Amino acid sequence: MNDLVHVTIDGRTLAVPACTTVAAALALDGQAATRRSVTREPRAAFCGMGVCHECRVSVDGRAHVLACQTLCRDGLVIETGR
Amino acid sequence: MTADRFDIAVIGAGPAGLEAARVAVEAGARVALIDDNPRPGGQIWRQGPNAAPSASLRDWLRATGPSTNLDVMNATKVAAALDDKHLLLERDGAPALIAYSKLLLATGARERVLPFEGWTLPGVTGAGGLQALVKGGMPVRGERIVVAGSGPLLLAVADTAQRHGADVRAVIEQAPLARVASFVASLSATPSKLAQAVSLARAVGVSRYRAGSVVVKAHGAGRMEAVTVRTRSGDKTIEADRVACGYGLVPNATLALALGCVIDGNGAISVDEHQRTSLPDVFAAGECTGIGGMELARVEGACAALAALGAPVDARLVQQRSRWRAFAARVDRAFALGPAARALPPASTTMCRCEDVSIGEVAAHANWRDAKLLTRCGMGPCQGRICGEAAALYFGWPRVVAREPFAPVRIETLLAACDATGEVQSSGR
Numbered sequence: 001m002n003d004l005v006h007v008t009i010d011g012r013t014l015a016v017p018a019c020t021t022v023a024a025a026l027a028l029d030g031q032a033a034t035r036r037s038v039t040r041e042p043r044a045a046f047c048g049m050g051v052c053h054e055c056r057v058s059v060d061g062r063a064h065v066l067a068c069q070t071l072c073r074d075g076l077v078i079e080t081g082r
Numbered sequence: 083m084t085a086d087r088f089d090i091a092v093i094g095a096g097p098a099g100l101e102a103a104r105v106a107v108e109a110g111a112r113v114a115l116i117d118d119n120p121r122p123g124g125q126i127w128r129q130g131p132n133a134a135p136s137a138s139l140r141d142w143l144r145a146t147g148p149s150t151n152l153d154v155m156n157a158t159k160v161a162a163a164l165d166d167k168h169l170l171l172e173r174d175g176a177p178a179l180i181a182y183s184k185l186l187l188a189t190g191a192r193e194r195v196l197p198f199e200g201w202t203l204p205g206v207t208g209a210g211g212l213q214a215l216v217k218g219g220m221p222v223r224g225e226r227i228v229v230a231g232s233g234p235l236l237l238a239v240a241d242t243a244q245r246h247g248a249d250v251r252a253v254i255e256q257a258p259l260a261r262v263a264s265f266v267a268s269l270s271a272t273p274s275k276l277a278q279a280v281s282l283a284r285a286v287g288v289s290r291y292r293a294g295s296v297v298v299k300a301h302g303a304g305r306m307e308a309v310t311v312r313t314r315s316g317d318k319t320i321e322a323d324r325v326a327c328g329y330g331l332v333p334n335a336t337l338a339l340a341l342g343c344v345i346d347g348n349g350a351i352s353v354d355e356h357q358r359t360s361l362p363d364v365f366a367a368g369e370c371t372g373i374g375g376m377e378l379a380r381v382e383g384a385c386a387a388l389a390a391l392g393a394p395v396d397a398r399l400v401q402q403r404s405r406w407r408a409f410a411a412r413v414d415r416a417f418a419l420g421p422a423a424r425a426l427p428p429a430s431t432t433m434c435r436c437e438d439v440s441i442g443e444v445a446a447h448a449n450w451r452d453a454k455l456l457t458r459c460g461m462g463p464c465q466g467r468i469c470g471e472a473a474a475l476y477f478g479w480p481r482v483v484a485r486e487p488f489a490p491v492r493i494e495t496l497l498a499a500c501d502a503t504g505e506v507q508s509s510g511r
Binding site (some may be wrong): 016017018019020021023024025027028032033034037038039041042043044045046047048049050051052053054056062064068069070071 | 118119120121125129130131132157175192193195202203204205206207208210211212213214215218219220221304305435436437438462463464467468490492
């Protein structure tokens, strides 16, 4: 069994296996959309490999971080744009 | 900011870049291996909570682990190519500067994703995109999934999803059945690929594979609920939680284009038999030089490293390279995009996901530049990597050179670029 790490998504704490990507953690959190587009459409991770930027979130106060290319570690604070 | 100096800078830590780095490190060169993912492996050897390093990656880690002349820079983007063989990087949000004698591009490929109605709904992803997300720990257990698009990757994606508990409802391939069948027959030339295809087909189930079909619409409110598939006998709607759709791969040649390397008609970096690009001291290997798969990428990586070291390339490698290039050509012919995949979706369909610009709005303009200036398509954070490829396919518009920074970076990184440019110029004088 993998070790668990604890992250915060929009204020709620979530335990996920170590080495989980932030994109996967957002899916584990159960919300379909993780961002709103410029016309307020719901969006979520799309390309999965750092190209499309649809999965961008704030991580530890840094805006525009790609969730699909970021690994969860203990204490990470994630804020979505949904 | 002072630059770290390297004999060889390898960009990309997939099969080509890893092999190139290993060969160069074993020859004693000081090597930087730069990749934007958090861990090495590229797309094919991606590690995750449920995906232990593959045997090949473990071998690589064991071989290079003790090397003091290798600097592996994960989570590192190339922000800009500066004069005088310098690269400005952003590593975990902080700027870094390196200088190289030889540059080896192993930037791989990305998926060709094409618009269809509803493709912006959460639940719609690329095909390889879904595989990457699942390897990263995204749960799909109990989800109904349709895999669509084109190419041998679709079966591998379906297999990965299934292994993680998904219910794969259908695999939708745009190529006609006759072409897929003759491709399968040609696999006798590459027994390892034949064995792989047979085991994947068995795992996924041939009855779920539908050739000559394309996805035309994802339905749902707030997230995907169903998908409409167009076959020769008409449209059919399948209830599903996800659709993973990708039409093959396109070379990642952004950095090469910006450096001024010659690019071929397929968007790949042109290289000679020594993996040399059109620029002195710049080499390229793997899928950025043409889509060819992992085996070819590794061989090319080794060839490129030897060439960069000024060492002779051994005949066995050259022979392997020809063999895998022939295989790549067969894949390319079998899965060439047909009229259904190239058909323009309805005008109201979103084309630019970053700026929410529709196909109709883009189509009203004569060229990519006008469309960008007047609609903002391709002006968002992905810098047209998604919609630019669709525009090239639908309208035949040439791909444009990306401007620096090549990816959105922090203002601190740009400030570092100003300092670095001054230093690089003065040191060059």
